[in-house]
Amino acid sequence: EIVMTQSPATLSVSPGERATLSCRASQTIISNLAWYQQKPGQAPRLLIDGASTRATGIPARFSGSGSGTEFTLTISSLQSEDFAVYYCQQYNNWPLTFGQGTKVEIK
Amino acid sequence: EVQVLESGGGLVQPGGSLRVSCAASGFTFSSYAMSWVRQAPGKGLEWVSTISGSGGGTYYADSVKGRFTISRDNSKNTLYLQMNSLRAEDTAVYYCAKDNMITSGVYGAFDIWGQGTMVTVSS
Numbered sequence: 001e002i003v004m005t006q007s008p009a010t011l012s013v014s015p016g017e018r019a020t021l022s023c024r025a026s027q028t029i030i031s032n033l034a035w036y037q038q039k040p041g042q043a044p045r046l047l048i049d050g051a052s053t054r055a056t057g058i059p060a061r062f063s064g065s066g067s068g069t070e071f072t073l074t075i076s077s078l079q080s081e082d083f084a085v086y087y088c089q090q091y092n093n094w095p096l097t098f099g100q101g102t103k104v105e106i107k
Numbered sequence: 108e109v110q111v112l113e114s115g116g117g118l119v120q121p122g123g124s125l126r127v128s129c130a131a132s133g134f135t136f137s138s139y140a141m142s143w144v145r146q147a148p149g150k151g152l153e154w155v156s157t158i159s160g161s162g163g164g165t166y167y168a169d170s171v172k173g174r175f176t177i178s179r180d181n182s183k184n185t186l187y188l189q190m191n192s193l194r195a196e197d198t199a200v201y202y203c204a205k206d207n208m209i210t211s212g213v214y215g216a217f218d219i220w221g222q223g224t225m226v227t228v229s230s
Contacts, residue, residue: 034207034216036152043220044144044152049207055218087152091215095168096142096154 002026002090006099012107019075021102023088028068032092035064035073038101039084047086048073078104109133109219111186111203116224123193127224129186129203137161137181140206140213143188145199146223155201156188159212166213171197193228200225 003026013019023033031051036044046055048064051071061076075082083106088099115127129141143155156177157166165177176189186203201224204217 032215036217038152043202043222044217045220046207046216046218049216049218055207089152089154089216094166096157096215098152098154101151 004099006102010103014107021073023071025069029090029092031067034089036087037084111221113221113224116226118227124191126189131184136184138209141186142204144202147199198228
């Protein structure tokens with residue numbers, strides 16, 4: 001099983017600042033990585049697919065990068081609606097696995 | 108509008124069974140693999156099971172293999188998860204999720220999620 005490790009667990013950021021979230025895979029997943037945003041009481045929302053492709057309707061302030069085992073989600077200028085939990089997920093191998101999540105909170 | 112809507116959750120005793128459903132609309136259901144992902148209270152996301160668009164391929168997490176069965180009825184645009192021998196650790200919100208890409212098999216990233224249905228296993 002591929003273990004996905006996200007860091008940090010919690011990120012405190014002021015509105016308008018940049019947020020950088022990391023995700024590491026225990027073995028190579030090429031670029032088969034997705035990022036999701038989840039707000040309390042809501043379903044996850046797909047942000048990024050293929051490590052760097054924004055999903056439909058996702059603002060340009062969200063960007064993804066990386067390949068192999070190291071990946072990054074960057075939110076260039078945090079808006080109030082961006083405070084949420086973010087999960088990475090690999091779909092290169094079975095079983096599909098998620099990271100434990102990074103909570104982005106208001107500083 | 109592309110959407111999926113889960114139903115069928117509830118309270119069940121340990122060792123019991125439950126079937127949850129997911130009704131899909133707004134897309135060609137049979138063209139996409141579909142999955143179930145669960146989230147225990149206060150915890151992260153856990154993939155449970157996936158079925159290919161044709162239904163010919165099914166995949167399970169080890170934690171549910173042999174107890175849960177995924178299926179689909181493409182004539183009814185509906186996905187199912189039959190859950191048997193339920194345990195307390197199966198308590199979670201169960202989300203239905205649509206693959207982001209059309210493939211001959213499974214893509215594995217999910218662009219459409221339902222709001223989830225809560226399954227509680229308790230005596």
